[in-house]
Amino acid sequence: MHNSEKYIQETIASILSQKEHGLNYEIIIVDDLSTDNSREVVKNLQHERIKLIELKKNCGSANARNIGMKSAQGNWIQFMDSDDKISLDLYKKFAEANKTNIDCFVFSVIIENYKNKIKRTITEVNDKRTFGYFYVVWNKFIKRELCIPFKVEFSFEDTCFVIEMMNNREWNIALIEDTFYIYNQKNADSKMANFNIKEYEKMYSYIYSQIDACDELTKMFILETFVGIAFSRGMPLLMRSRIAFRTILKLYKYIPDVYRNGIRNRIKNTVIQ
Numbered sequence: 001m002h003n004s005e006k007y008i009q010e011t012i013a014s015i016l017s018q019k020e021h022g023l024n025y026e027i028i029i030v031d032d033l034s035t036d037n038s039r040e041v042v043k044n045l046q047h048e049r050i051k052l053i054e055l056k057k058n059c060g061s062a063n064a065r066n067i068g069m070k071s072a073q074g075n076w077i078q079f080m081d082s083d084d085k086i087s088l089d090l091y092k093k094f095a096e097a098n099k100t101n102i103d104c105f106v107f108s109v110i111i112e113n114y115k116n117k118i119k120r121t122i123t124e125v126n127d128k129r130t131f132g133y134f135y136v137v138w139n140k141f142i143k144r145e146l147c148i149p150f151k152v153e154f155s156f157e158d159t160c161f162v163i164e165m166m167n168n169r170e171w172n173i174a175l176i177e178d179t180f181y182i183y184n185q186k187n188a189d190s191k192m193a194n195f196n197i198k199e200y201e202k203m204y205s206y207i208y209s210q211i212d213a214c215d216e217l218t219k220m221f222i223l224e225t226f227v228g229i230a231f232s233r234g235m236p237l238l239m240r241s242r243i244a245f246r247t248i249l250k251l252y253k254y255i256p257d258v259y260r261n262g263i264r265n266r267i268k269n270t271v272i273q
Contacts, residue, residue: 002032002058003189005041007083012045014085014182021091026051029082030068033058038082061191062150062157065137069147077144079137083190085182093176094141105141107176109134110272113185119270121178128171129221129263132162139181154206155191155199159225163207167218197239204243211250223251224258 001008015027030053031039042052053067069077080086094105111118122133133139137158148165150157204226211222229235230244
């Protein structure tokens with residue numbers, strides 16, 4: 001949480017208002033030295049499930065996530081950003097789907113922007129690349145014992161985490177159908193609204209340097225991820241074109257497999273009211 005006083009109460013409400021599910025859970029909120037009234041909003045809720053950790057120095061979201069993980073007591077981790085929400089049946093469906101041999105449960109996403117809402121529905125789980133759907137950490141429940149630390153030197157830590165978690169290991173992944181993480185693209189103070197080209201290229205350069213040590217499915221995921229950004233209008237055209245071209249030159253032999261069996265083929269995009 002950082003300067004989220006406009007959103008944090010609604011974020012927490014989406015957790016506390018879940019349909020009956022029977023799960024024992026904790027809400028760990030790591031405040032990354034907010035300068036607004038975010039902490040006061042959380043404290044005023046006075047809820048027994050909420051644990052507020054107040055940092056003395058602003059060190060970024062990767063550091064905050066790591067501190068939250070160290071504090072966590074449960075068997076599963078679900079990450080949330082402090083301006084987002086979850087659909088009210090998520091925990092109920094998670095409890096119903098929970099199986100002992102699963103390492104990660106994924107669920108779909110609704111993107112809310114100023115123009116419309118886009119429902120991005122995962123239609124099936126095919127292989128471990130499912131772990132990286134949407135290239136984020138917040139559309140999944142992950143076994144806590146399997147989580148690795150986020151790299152604090154990167155501002156775009158999500159992508160590094162996803163790729164490193166996926167690489168060189170097998171994953172038993174299941175889909176929680178028809179429930180959603182609601183991603184708020186209307187926050188003018190968010191990281192993506194204030195996109196930092198140097199930080200993104202720094203993250204990409206690190207991942208590019210690790211490609212040779214990756215397994216084939218992870219290489220395919222990297223190819224599809226960074227070629228896909230060529231079509232992302234929220235990033236500068238020159239940067240995304242350069243990254244996409246460099247990735248293709250490195251991983252061109254995987255293009256046919258990605259074309260036939262790409263993760264995009266298992267995501268249905270729908271504009272909703």
